[in-house]
Amino acid sequence: MKKAVILLSGGLDSATTLAIAQNDGFTPYGLTFSYGQRHQFEIGASQKIAEACNLTDHIITEIDLRAFGGSALTDDIDVPKDRSESTMGGSIPVTYVPARNTIFLSFALAWAEVLQSNDIFLGVNSMDYSGYPDCRPEYIQSFQAMANLATKAGVDGDQSITIHTPLISMTKGEIIKKGLALGVDYSLTHSCYDPDKAGNACGRCDSCCIRLKGFQEAGTADPINYT
């Protein structure tokens, strides 16, 4: 069984990515960030998913992206609501967190190197997404090339890091169908950027809109609670 580090946000995409990695024969090590996000509920979701999937190890690590700000997810900026699909595709929204995936992947790279693992899984998606630059295939390829120069593997030359992004070309509907076929329990996942105090999803932020459209496409009901 090959070890793999899985970036586990607690959302729908990372839960599906974890199921795919396990189905592909990897032993997954989950990595979650408490980074000052306003939707802290996703951290609890990541723990439930890690338990349900019997992860060997799950690290929840604290970093302070609020110190830099610049995003509606870490700063006092309103989360946009009720945006149409065409608006979402137009420009990079205020929910973009500067360099977030680069920071997450860098920590995953550190852990992979210590575990002597060559495989990192990330649930990014370039179809039904919010227009974030660090979700694009060309970014992922570039990170992988850098990762192979950054580490011992790059010097010894006997290992090669792969950044797996199994969802990158799938629609949200396809992701959900795939996850259901693999037994993912989507009731454990959390996607909303702006949940109420009880953790119920708003149903109106970009993340909720994309999620709801995905369940509609997959022809099944979303099992989580909305306000």
Added chain:
Amino acid sequence: MKKAVILLSGGLDSATTLAIAQNDGFTPYGLTFSYGQRHQFEIGASQKIAEACNLTDHIITEIDLRAFGGSALTDDIDVPKDRSESTMGGSIPVTYVPARNTIFLSFALAWAEVLQSNDIFLGVNSMDYSGYPDCRPEYIQSFQAMANLATKAGVDGDQSITIHTPLISMTKGEIIKKGLALGVDYSLTHSCYDPDKAGNACGRCDSCCIRLKGFQEAGTADPINYT
């Protein structure tokens, strides 16, 4: 005045890099990591340097690299002492911290994006160094290429991130001469991996050996205290 993010460890190289950035006309924003390193004294050194150089802003951010381990600097592994220069060049030593520069640069990239700065300074050096993969020019070039795809700049195409490494081809002696010419106060810097409780340098770890050789080459005495 253009803003620049400077990775400031508290060591000799980053203090010199900061002086070069200021001399080149940049307004520097210092970024220091408390990452669980055994030589916590360098954080205090970074504060003294930031004060002496009148930095507009200096963020000291906490991350937990001990959670991953795998290095003599973050784990219960002895720091090697009294190694000859030929031994140092031989292989990657146990003081290597997996993916450390990648993690540091990722945070710098986040802050640069928020500050709308296109410039990041890092005091890596590929001449008198300990054989770390993430100090090599090919690694830096690759990180820069990735950074330009990771951020808004990479989508809008109207900005371009530069990772400045002004020391990369200099010997330690040349770095010290350059710093002295720019007025760097090396008595404020800390390089030792394994200082005593009072913060005095051991004089025997790789970092001390390289530093002492550098001052010898520069023809001047090292102003810090050794045990």
